[in-house]
Amino acid sequence: MREGRVLVPDAILFLVSQPYLSGRRFKQLQAGLAEATRVASRVVRMEGTGQSAMDALDALAADGARDILVQPVGLPFSDSLLAWLPGALGVWQRESAIAGLSLSLATDQIGDAEVLRTIAESALARADAAQPVDAEEGTIDGKGWDEVPPYTDHLLVCTGPRCVYRRAGLLRDVLNDELSRQGVMRSTLVATTGCLFPCNNGPMVAHYPAGRWYRLATQEAVSTFVRTVLVERRPLPQFVIHEVNSNDHR
Numbered sequence: 001m002r003e004g005r006v007l008v009p010d011a012i013l014f015l016v017s018q019p020y021l022s023g024r025r026f027k028q029l030q031a032g033l034a035e036a037t038r039v040a041s042r043v044v045r046m047e048g049t050g051q052s053a054m055d056a057l058d059a060l061a062a063d064g065a066r067d068i069l070v071q072p073v074g075l076p077f078s079d080s081l082l083a084w085l086p087g088a089l090g091v092w093q094r095e096s097a098i099a100g101l102s103l104s105l106a107t108d109q110i111g112d113a114e115v116l117r118t119i120a121e122s123a124l125a126r127a128d129a130a131q132p133v134d135a136e137e138g139t140i141d142g143k144g145w146d147e148v149p150p151y152t153d154h155l156l157v158c159t160g161p162r163c164v165y166r167r168a169g170l171l172r173d174v175l176n177d178e179l180s181r182q183g184v185m186r187s188t189l190v191a192t193t194g195c196l197f198p199c200n201n202g203p204m205v206a207h208y209p210a211g212r213w214y215r216l217a218t219q220e221a222v223s224t225f226v227r228t229v230l231v232e233r234r235p236l237p238q239f240v241i242h243e244v245n246s247n248d249h250r
């Protein structure tokens with residue numbers, strides 16, 4: 001906050017950084033934060049699937065919010081994401097060009113002793129409900145984790161924070177629908193990954209064994225990729241940003 005400025009947000013965007021989060025647990029967090037927040041709010045993930053921060057900001061602004069606080073959720077939140085977010089949020093603000101709209105990025109709560117005390121005291125207060133661990137039952141193996149699934153195509157779909165900011169979370173869901181609709185779901189092994197590094201080219205999908213990396217930025221691009229590359233077995237050079245093996249044109 002700038003010196004002398006009193007910030008009175010009329011909306012909060014919660015940005016949750018937690019790569020391993022099920023849909024059920026995320027909904028629980030969304031509902032809890034919505035219940036606890038006195039102003040309009042949206043809760044989106046920095047990694048994984050779902051609505052992007054930009055779309056959530058669009059929605060808040062469309063509902064009339066003009067002083068939006070962006071609150072990172074994750075303890076502690078990544079330093080590199082905190083350093084990158086002001087620029088990324090600035091792009092949204094510039095492109096949306098909404099007169100009178102102000103956007104502010106809060107810090108995480110790692111320096112807030114009250115929050116840390118609440119976590120520690122809650123752990124002690126709920127100890128009775130904790131599940132006892134049985135040494136006899138100990139195992140790190142799980143049911144069905146022995147077999148490599150049958151597949152012909154392997155997709156590494158980046159759901160890292162910078163691709164998700166560019167709507168990769170939504171496109172990941174579109175990809176699933178297209179694989180199913182175009183009949184190649186069973187032959188395609190899809191792994192969602194963290195950052196693959198060329199973030200500026202995202203949303204990013206790497207296809208093996210062909211060894212081509214694609215930028216698939218729209219729903220139409222995802223659909224075209226599935227049809228052309230996975231069904232018709234032809235390359236799609238207009239979306240390729242990197243090629244590992246140019247001899248294999250599957």
Ligand code: FES
Nearest residue numbers: 158160163195199
């Ligand atoms: S976040 Fe996707 S390539 Fe970095």
